[in-house]
Amino acid sequence: MDRFNAAVVVASLLALGGCAKKVVPPEWVRITPEGAGDRVMYLDDAHIVVNAGVVYVSMQSRKAGSGPDAAGVPFGLIRAEANCPAHRIDPTALKEEQYDAAGRHVTMQLVSLSAEETADVLARACKGR
Numbered sequence: 001m002d003r004f005n006a007a008v009v010v011a012s013l014l015a016l017g018g019c020a021k022k023v024v025p026p027e028w029v030r031i032t033p034e035g036a037g038d039r040v041m042y043l044d045d046a047h048i049v050v051n052a053g054v055v056y057v058s059m060q061s062r063k064a065g066s067g068p069d070a071a072g073v074p075f076g077l078i079r080a081e082a083n084c085p086a087h088r089i090d091p092t093a094l095k096e097e098q099y100d101a102a103g104r105h106v107t108m109q110l111v112s113l114s115a116e117e118t119a120d121v122l123a124r125a126c127k128g129r
Contacts, residue, residue, distance in 0.1 A: 028060060028068035031120040041117050042068040048125050055082040055125050057089075061096060061111065072101045078111060084126035089118055 027046035032039070044058040060068050061076040076096040080089050096111040113121065 026058075026068075029124070030068075031059070031117045032114070033116050036114065036116070038064045040064050040066075041113065043121055043124060045124060055084055056080070057082055057121055057125050059121070074098065074100050074106075076111065080121075082122055082125040084122065087122055087126075089113065089121060 024046050026044045028042040029045045030040060031043050032041045040062050042060045042062070044060070047058055049056045057080055059078040059080065061078065062068060062070065062073060066073045076098045078094055078096045080094050082089055094111045094113065095108055097108050098106045100106050
């Protein structure tokens, strides 16, 4: 292979490598106000996704006092749709998958957000949209 072809191959590999999707860790932001009860909700601020005009958010529930990545504590994961024009999160979209302390799936239940939590999620999810 001559130098020109070798340079094209290397440039192509570098270009493809630049297109590779970078892994972004979750950025859990507390959305439950202090002193609001024993359940604390967190929003993954790093993975708010817009797909076909629909805004998807991921949240996590934990017992008060435990961080969002605390090991050995039961938790719930919620994926929901934020309706920015109507300024609401549909209750039917709030399905919480619950996991035990070992991370095994336990059950699924519907969950609700307080008015303060809803306002915080919508402010973050709909910002600039």
